[in-house]
Amino acid sequence: MRIRSSKYVAVPLLALALFAAGCGGGDEAAPEGARAEIGSTNDINPHDVGDLRDGGNLRLAISAYPANWNALSNDGNDFEIAGVLRPMMPRAFKTDAAADLTINTDYFTDIKLTSTEPQQVTYTINPKAVWSDGTPITWEDIQSQANALSGVDKTFLIALNNGFDRVEKVERGVDDKQAVITFKKHYADWRGQFAGNSFLFPKSVTSTPEAFNKSLVDAVGPTAGPFIVQSTDRGQGRIVLGHNPNWWGAKPKLDTITYSVLDSSALIPALTNNEIDAVGIGTRDELKTAKSTNGVAIRRAPGNGWSHLTFNGAPGSILADPKLRVAISKAIDRQGIVTAIQNGLVEDPKPLNNHVYLQGQKGYKDNSLGFDPAAAAKELDELGWKLNGDVREKDGKKLEIRDVMYQDDTWIQMAQIMQQNLAAVGVKLNIDTKPGKGFFTEVIQPGDFDAGQWSWIGDPFPLGSLFQIYGYNPNDLQGNYGRIGSPELNDLIEQAVSELDPEKAIELANQIDRKVFEEGFSLPLMQSAGNVAVRANLANYGAAGLASLDYTKIGFLK
Numbered sequence: 001m002r003i004r005s006s007k008y009v010a011v012p013l014l015a016l017a018l019f020a021a022g023c024g025g026g027d028e029a030a031p032e033g034a035r036a037e038i039g040s041t042n043d044i045n046p047h048d049v050g051d052l053r054d055g056g057n058l059r060l061a062i063s064a065y066p067a068n069w070n071a072l073s074n075d076g077n078d079f080e081i082a083g084v085l086r087p088m089m090p091r092a093f094k095t096d097a098a099a100d101l102t103i104n105t106d107y108f109t110d111i112k113l114t115s116t117e118p119q120q121v122t123y124t125i126n127p128k129a130v131w132s133d134g135t136p137i138t139w140e141d142i143q144s145q146a147n148a149l150s151g152v153d154k155t156f157l158i159a160l161n162n163g164f165d166r167v168e169k170v171e172r173g174v175d176d177k178q179a180v181i182t183f184k185k186h187y188a189d190w191r192g193q194f195a196g197n198s199f200l201f202p203k204s205v206t207s208t209p210e211a212f213n214k215s216l217v218d219a220v221g222p223t224a225g226p227f228i229v230q231s232t233d234r235g236q237g238r239i240v241l242g243h244n245p246n247w248w249g250a251k252p253k254l255d256t257i258t259y260s261v262l263d264s265s266a267l268i269p270a271l272t273n274n275e276i277d278a279v280g281i282g283t284r285d286e287l288k289t290a291k292s293t294n295g296v297a298i299r300r301a302p303g304n305g306w307s308h309l310t311f312n313g314a315p316g317s318i319l320a321d322p323k324l325r326v327a328i329s330k331a332i333d334r335q336g337i338v339t340a341i342q343n344g345l346v347e348d349p350k351p352l353n354n355h356v357y358l359q360g361q362k363g364y365k366d367n368s369l370g371f372d373p374a375a376a377a378k379e380l381d382e383l384g385w386k387l388n389g390d391v392r393e394k395d396g397k398k399l400e401i402r403d404v405m406y407q408d409d410t411w412i413q414m415a416q417i418m419q420q421n422l423a424a425v426g427v428k429l430n431i432d433t434k435p436g437k438g439f440f441t442e443v444i445q446p447g448d449f450d451a452g453q454w455s456w457i458g459d460p461f462p463l464g465s466l467f468q469i470y471g472y473n474p475n476d477l478q479g480n481y482g483r484i485g486s487p488e489l490n491d492l493i494e495q496a497v498s499e500l501d502p503e504k505a506i507e508l509a510n511q512i513d514r515k516v517f518e519e520g521f522s523l524p525l526m527q528s529a530g531n532v533a534v535r536a537n538l539a540n541y542g543a544a545g546l547a548s549l550d551y552t553k554i555g556f557l558k
């Protein structure tokens with residue numbers, strides 16, 4: 001599953017901070033070990049819990065108060081909301097830095113693929129597992145969520161199906177603590193249905209469209225983790241998590257986790273003033289300041305967020321022609337963009353050249369069309385877009401496109417480089433910045449852009465988001481905000497998502513990626529650098545990469 005962010009994220013898995021202002025100086029060396037690959041390492045200052053003192057408050061920052069605590073909903077499909085929920089919500093698997101999976105035994109004692117014809121998965125729930133209101137977690141919670149995300153009832157405003165559109169039924173197993181999921185069509189990423197960026201919610205949230213869409217708008221409902229919401233203050237922009245009295249697992253070392261709403265420009269000052277304990281580093285100037293702050297360590301593991309430029313190809317839009325989108329894509333110097341933004345933050349910065357896999361993930365390969373402004377100009381000529389002064393025209397209409405993004409210096413810097421690239425081939429790019437509030441619901445989802453910049457946040461289950469983003473169904477938008485697609489691409493996605501052989505699925509996924517480039521769907525720009533400034537005495541927390549965190553083991557050294 002992929003979740004979105006209007007901001008340029010530095011460390012999305014931790015919900016710490018945003019990628020903030022511009023380029024900075026050019027002579028700062030990248031942190032030792034800074035690589036543009038994921039899956040090889042994480043950097044969390046690992047310690048045995050015996051080394052940690054009891055108590056303490058972990059202070060983190062978010063950019064806005066949650067619009068909807070239901071992360072399965074279109075309004076709640078946000079990386080920061082997911083970050084706040086992680087200490088509180090069930091997930092089926094834990095992951096390490098290489099994205100290898102182990103069952104999360106706090107919630108499930110066993111998870112098995114028990115049949116392939118038909119595909120059948122059996123979840124055995126930990127008998128001790130209960131929601132924070134004391135209600136047992138049962139097979140009915142799984143059944144209710146499967147029904148809500150199936151897409152059958154369009155009044156559930158879901159962020160994605162996550163494979164539940166392929167589920168035939170969910171049945172009670174040997175008792176209420178066992179669920180048997182039977183698929184009507186194979187689903188390759190079945191392990192990610194309640195893992196990665198996907199949580200299990202109680203049936204009280206997923207049982208009806210009204211509850212799903214609205215019951216968590218003002219406050220979180222029942223949760224089931226080591227932490228629980230202790231207090232919230234929307235006006236002050238503060239959320240405090242404390243111990244869950246009904247938690248059955250290991251007792252957390254921390255007393256509380258506090259999330260404060262801060263503007264991106266306030267993050268580094270808050271760190272240096274000892275007001276927060278961790279912040280993502282997005283610029284060389286931020287890195288220099290953090291490194292010079294007493295008691296702060298820089299931790300580094302490549303991030304799983306990535307920025308992109310997505311085109312609007314809806315019928316009637318100026319970029320409705322895929323050949324035009326491809327020509328424009330070839331005129332954008334993505335290496336120049338990543339060099340400007342990440343030089344000094346990672347060693348040998350490289351653009352991301354795949355829509356499905358991150359650099360370092362198994363399956364990653366370069367399927368891009370390349371930077372070729374001469375070819376771009378030739379193709380624009382052939383499409384009838386002829387230069388008239390500085391800007392091309394066709395049938396009396398100028399080739400002028402509006403690039404929409406969150407008001408952030410780094411997004412603007414990337415857009416300015418693209419603006420210069422496109423001007424060189426006679427395409428005018430206008431930069432149109434928007435506030436964070438309503439960015440998706442009022443601008444991107446309705447398609448009020450010619451091109452748009454935001455971030456996708458990946459997890460170890462990339463196939464689960466193929467239909468979400470790249471599949472096209474005019475009656476089921478999900479994450480395809482550019483309204484671009486084809487029957488051929490849909491067919492390829494269907495094949496990949498149905499393939500239970502991992503090697504064959506990877507091969508199909510790369511065919512999909514190449515087709516996405518050839519459709520002129522979007523241009524991946526760069527992967528987040530993953531530098532994190534953290535209190536030096538904070539253990540088992542920092543730059544996680546693809547690994548999941550154990551919130552019972554996070555704490556401060558004695």
